[in-house]
Amino acid sequence: MRLDTFIARQLRKPSGLIGRLFVGKSLNKSNGPLEDMGLELMDLKPGYHVLEIGFGNGRLISKMAPRLHEGTITGIDISDVMIEQARKRNQDFIQSGKVKLLKASVEDIPAEDEYFDRIFTANTIYFWPDPGSDIGEVFRTLKTGGCFYCGMRVREDMLRLGPILKNRDIFKNLYTLDEITAFFKSAGFSQVDYHVKQRKQFADVIVVGQK
Numbered sequence: 001m002r003l004d005t006f007i008a009r010q011l012r013k014p015s016g017l018i019g020r021l022f023v024g025k026s027l028n029k030s031n032g033p034l035e036d037m038g039l040e041l042m043d044l045k046p047g048y049h050v051l052e053i054g055f056g057n058g059r060l061i062s063k064m065a066p067r068l069h070e071g072t073i074t075g076i077d078i079s080d081v082m083i084e085q086a087r088k089r090n091q092d093f094i095q096s097g098k099v100k101l102l103k104a105s106v107e108d109i110p111a112e113d114e115y116f117d118r119i120f121t122a123n124t125i126y127f128w129p130d131p132g133s134d135i136g137e138v139f140r141t142l143k144t145g146g147c148f149y150c151g152m153r154v155r156e157d158m159l160r161l162g163p164i165l166k167n168r169d170i171f172k173n174l175y176t177l178d179e180i181t182a183f184f185k186s187a188g189f190s191q192v193d194y195h196v197k198q199r200k201q202f203a204d205v206i207v208v209g210q211k
C-alpha cells in the first residue's frame with residue numbers, strides 16, 4: 001500500500017500502533033484551532049445536550065465538559081483506538097455521568113429524535129458514507145431551534161494540500177462553500193451561515209445550520 005493511502009486511511013479511522021502513537025496528537029495540532037472556534041460559536045448553555053461526531057482523541061470534549069453546567073455530552077466515533085484515548089482523557093467526566101463516548105457511526109446515531117441542542121463535528125464530513133442521508137440523521141436528532149456546526153476545509157484547500165488529502169476514494173465528500181451551504185439547505189436547515197478563519201495554508205470553516 002502506498003504511504004499516502006495508508007496515512008489517508010489513518011485519518012479516516014485511526015487504528016493499530018500508528019493510530020495509537022501518532023494520529024491523535026497530530027490531529028490535535030492541525031485541528032485544535034478549528035475545534036476552539038467551534039467551542040466559542042456553540043455558546044454552551046446550562047442543561048444543553050451536546051453531540052460530537054468523530055471526536056478523535058477527545059480534545060474538544062475535554063474542553064467542553066468543564067464549561068457545560070448540568071448538561072450532557074455524547075460523543076460517537078468509529079475508531080476503537082480513538083475511543084480508548086478519548087475515554088482515558090475524559091475519565092473524570094465519564095465517571096460523573098456528564099460525558100458518554102460510544103462506538104457508532106454518523107449514519108445511525110444512538111439517540112432519540114430532537115434530543116440535542118448542539119451537534120458538532122470537525123473534519124469528518126469527507127468520510128461520511130452517504131452524506132445526503134447522514135445529514136438527515138443529524139437533523140433527526142437535533143432539537144427544533146438547535147444548531148449543527150460542521151467544521152471542515154473546503155475542496156480547493158483540500159486539493160491544494162498534497163497527495164494525502166487528494167485521495168478521493170477516502171476523502172470522498174469535498175465541498176465548496178456554495179455547495180455545502182446548498183447541501184445544508186436541502187437537508188431542511190432553516191438558516192445556514194458560515195464562519196471562516198484564514199490560517200497560513202488553508203482556511204478553517206464552520207458551517208452552522210439551524211433547525
Ligand SMILES: C[S@@+](CC[C@H](N)C(=O)[O-])C[C@H]1O[C@@H](n2cnc3c(N)ncnc32)[C@H](O)[C@@H]1O
Pocket residue numbers: 011012013014027028031032053054055056057076077078079082104105106107121122123124127128129
Ligand atoms: C480526521 S479525524 C478528526 C478528529 C477530530 N474531530 C479532529 O478534528 O481532530 C476523523 C475522525 O472521525 C472518525 N470518523 C470517521 N468516520 C466516521 C463516521 N462515519 N462516524 C463517526 N466518526 C467517524 C474517525 O474515527 C476519526 O476519529
